[in-house]
Amino acid sequence: MILVLVEVTPAGEAVETSCEALTFARDLSAAGGGVAIDAVVVGRPDDALVGELASYGVRRVHALTGSAYDAYAGAAWAAGMLAVRERAGSVVLMAAGTSRGNEVLAHAAARTGVPMAANAVSFGGLSPFTVTRQVVGGAALEEMQLGQRPAVFTVAGHAVQATPADAPGAGELVVETPDVAEADLVARVVSTDEPAPDLSGALKSARVVVGAGRGAGSADGFGEILELVDLLDASLGVSRVVTSLGWRPHHEQVGQTGSRIAPDLYIPCGISGAIQHWAGCSSAKAILAINTDPDAPMVTKATHAVIGDLHEVIPAVNAEIRRRRG
């Protein structure tokens, strides 16, 4: 059996990356001759969530309940997942490659003394069990063998597209209240503050993101860039150079150590397109690079480009937008 940790939003829905992991699990199940897929969720799911998970082919939804799960603790989540595994006998433990997913499964792998593969994008075969995963921020791939049981891995975001199953699973709800040791609750969240409005949330969900890198020149070099942001009703995303130099705050950073964005249009201006930046913007549907260097990786990887100084191009674009609006 394949056991998948499913993360749930505060509104009670499965997060997209967990649905992707379930889709990945279905391919694995098919390759293994139809092994059952069970989900683990923390808290009590409502009927809609159980139905949603069933539509992804889930046979049973194991709900971890009890006061141990009131606040997030990675060790406690892993303990719960392993308690389910012990009874149900799963051979594969999976999650989405989110901060929670990687953390909980690393606990599970450490506790069972097996390796873990973080951020898998595909599996190479079942005997031996091999997955291919992203390393170096996605610039390279590693083929990794998971020979021991359970096989523990997480699925990189957007490695597969979340797709419901042709035939839904039974979606039977099983309420679990595993014993959790005190030691597993020592490192638990004691408070959660809503992020201040308009931090990276707006950036991650923006339809259009205007990006700015070292080419902006200085903290004062953002005037015309911010004007374009305004004209397009867009969000501003920046490179790490910009945050390291203190020109803009970190929550605006796009990339491996910043936000991952997937807008309809990304407009990176004066950004070279280093792999760590690319890791955060490669899901954009269209990319318009503005750069003085026609050979910059961002230009060669973009769908569209303008070669030139952003301090000349952007004011002209802004003026043209205003002219057409009349």
Next chain:
Amino acid sequence: MTSPLVCVKRVVDSSSEVVLTEDGQGVDGRFAGFTTSAHEECAVELAVRVAAADGGTVTVMTLGDADAVEQLRSALAVGCGAATHVLADPQGYGPADVAREIAAVVRDHEAAGSPHQLVLLGNDAADTGDFQVGIRLAYELGWPVVNGVSTVSVSDGEVTASGAGPDGFETYRLPLPAVVTILEGGVEPRYPTVPGRMKAKKAPIEEREPTGEPVGPSRVRLVLPPPSASSVQVLGEGAGAAAAVVDLFEELGVLAR
């Protein structure tokens, strides 16, 4: 007094092209150069602040080949007071091996009368991206672990750590000793001063052998993703491209009225 241990790793600077070694077992850094992982630069900064707050000393450690001494000296130049170098080819070491070697350093320093109450690491290494050395270390030591936070402070024997979670900004508070893994973004690593650099050049470094044979990573090989052919459409040069750019905006329907 808190005297943290902070773990750093020498990684290939992959901001330009990534080249693999001939045997496909690692990234070749001969042309690109090497750096300290961004998360760990922040971990060093946080460790220095924690120690400065109550008169402790930071020890920086790495497991790496002889050249990794450069990463240790960089950390010494920005305020770490001592350094430990486990001399080994990191390519042969999987996450469980590295965790065991770090745990051995923690135990030996404790036995020698200079215990670390707190170990800080990067949340994941910039090259292998395993996301698990800190957690495996915590199990080796039997200590609690907090992951992926960007601020850390210590007072009254308790560590407070916080960072962005899926539903907001999360805070953890737990007793020492503890392991904490750091995500970039909560602090700006400081630049070394000239006296800092001078001091770092001369600072003694504890050199150690690994405690045993590593099991190794579960790696078969590394491969590069297939190169994608460039299909960029150049709309023009300089200010003259403005009309074509705005045409594109209209075509994509992103020009709100």
